[in-house]
Amino acid sequence: MKLTILKDHLNEAISHVAKAISSRTTIPILTGIKIDATSGGVTLTASDTDISIQSHIEIEKEGTTIIELRQTGSVVLPAKFFMEMIRKLPSQQIEIEVKDHFQTTIRSGSSEIQLMGLDPEEFPLLPLLEESRTIRIPSDILRTMIKQTSFAVSTNETTAILTGVLWTIDNGKLKFVSCDRHRLASREVNIDLDPSQRFSNIVISGRTLNELNKVLPDHNTLIDIVIADNQVLFKIQSILFYTRILDGTYPDTSKLIQETFQTELSVNTKQLTEAIDRAYLLSREDKTNIVKLIMREDQSIEVSSTSTELGKVTEQINLNSIRGDLLRISFNSKYMLEALKVMDSENIHIGFTGAMQPIIIKPEDGADILQLILPYRTTN
Structure with missing residues (x-):
C-alpha cells in the first residue's frame, strides 16, 4: 500500500473511529485501526466487539484531491500511537507506505516514522445486515432524544439490560425509555414510517449512544438506522456506526407512570x-x-x-x-x-x-x- 493523504481529512476520520477502541481489550488486533486503501478511497475501521465504526475518505471532494493513491492495500496500525502521531505531524501532506510484513513508513515534511503494523486479515469482519427494516430520522431529533434519556441508564452491570435505552416503534412513533430503578426518562417522537412497522425490545447501551452522539453532525442531516436481529447500524454521511443490541428483555416500566x-x-x-x-x-x-x-x-x-x-x-x-x-x-x-x-x-x-x-x-x-x-x- 502506498498513498499520500491530506492531514485534516485523515485526522477527522481517525477521531471518529477512535471512539470504538477499548483500552481494556485483551485482543491485540482490536487495539489498532484498520486502514483499507482502494480505488474508491481510504476506509478506516475500529472495533471493540460491542461498537464498530467505519469512516470513509473519498479520493476527491468538491474539486480538491484528498488522496493520491499509488498502490492499494491494507494494514492495521496501533491506534493510540497512530492517532497522536498523525495529529502532531508538521505537514498537510502525509505519505503512508506499507511494505513486507506490514512494516509501515509514515512521512510528513522532514519527519519519518516507522511502525510495525498487524495483519488486516486478523481484524474482525463487520456484520452484514439485512436492510429490510430501516428507519430514517433527522440527526437533531436523534441527538435530542439521546440527550434526554441516556443519562438515566443504570451503571450497575449486574442488570445489564438496564444499562441500555429501550427503543420501541409503534403506530409511526419512536420512543426511548431508560430506567435505573430510582428514576426513569422517556421521549417519544413521530417519524415518517409505515404505521404497520413495529419494533420492540431494541435495547442499546447508554454508553454507546453517548459515543454515537459525538459523531452525529451538528447540522440537520437525515440518518438511516438499520435494525437487524442483534445489531443496529447508523449510517451518518461517510460514517457507518454498528452497535450490538443488548441481550435480555427490558422490564415493563409503564406501571410506574x-x-x-x-x-x-x-x-x-x-x-x-x-x-x-x-x-x-x-x-x-x-x-x-x-x-x-x-x-x-x-x-x-x-x-x-x-x-x-x-x-x-x-x-x-x-x-x-x-x-x-x-x-x-x-x-x-x-x-x-x-x-x-x-x-x-x-x-x-x-x-x-x-x-x-x-x-x-x-x-x-x-x-x-x-x-x-x-x-x-x-x-x-
Whole structure:
C-alpha cells in the first residue's frame, strides 16, 4: 500500500473511529485501526466487539484531491500511537507506505516514522445486515432524544439490560425509555414510517449512544438506522456506526407512570433548576444529595438542604399554579437536576400521588418527554 493523504481529512476520520477502541481489550488486533486503501478511497475501521465504526475518505471532494493513491492495500496500525502521531505531524501532506510484513513508513515534511503494523486479515469482519427494516430520522431529533434519556441508564452491570435505552416503534412513533430503578426518562417522537412497522425490545447501551452522539453532525442531516436481529447500524454521511443490541428483555416500566395525581404544580423551569442547583451544593457535601421540597398555601414552594458541617440552604419559589394536597417531599437533587436540565420548556408540570410515590415531570409546551424520580423517605 502506498498513498499520500491530506492531514485534516485523515485526522477527522481517525477521531471518529477512535471512539470504538477499548483500552481494556485483551485482543491485540482490536487495539489498532484498520486502514483499507482502494480505488474508491481510504476506509478506516475500529472495533471493540460491542461498537464498530467505519469512516470513509473519498479520493476527491468538491474539486480538491484528498488522496493520491499509488498502490492499494491494507494494514492495521496501533491506534493510540497512530492517532497522536498523525495529529502532531508538521505537514498537510502525509505519505503512508506499507511494505513486507506490514512494516509501515509514515512521512510528513522532514519527519519519518516507522511502525510495525498487524495483519488486516486478523481484524474482525463487520456484520452484514439485512436492510429490510430501516428507519430514517433527522440527526437533531436523534441527538435530542439521546440527550434526554441516556443519562438515566443504570451503571450497575449486574442488570445489564438496564444499562441500555429501550427503543420501541409503534403506530409511526419512536420512543426511548431508560430506567435505573430510582428514576426513569422517556421521549417519544413521530417519524415518517409505515404505521404497520413495529419494533420492540431494541435495547442499546447508554454508553454507546453517548459515543454515537459525538459523531452525529451538528447540522440537520437525515440518518438511516438499520435494525437487524442483534445489531443496529447508523449510517451518518461517510460514517457507518454498528452497535450490538443488548441481550435480555427490558422490564415493563409503564406501571410506574401515574396518569392522575393527588397534587399538581406548574413552575418556571429555570427558577426551580437554579434553586435546586444551589441546594445540591450543600447536600453534596454530606454525600446524601437529599433536598427537601415543602409546598405552602401561598402558592409557593420552599427548597432546602442541610449539611451537618456547613449549615443550611433555604429558598422560596413562587409557583404558576398548584392544585391538590400540600406535601413535604425529599428527593435526590442530582437526579432532579439531570432531569430538569434536559427540559427545553419554559415551564414544567410536576405531578405527585403522595409523599412516597413517583414524582412525574413533564414540559408544559406539549413535547412528549417525561421524567420520573422516586422520592426518599427521611426521618422528619
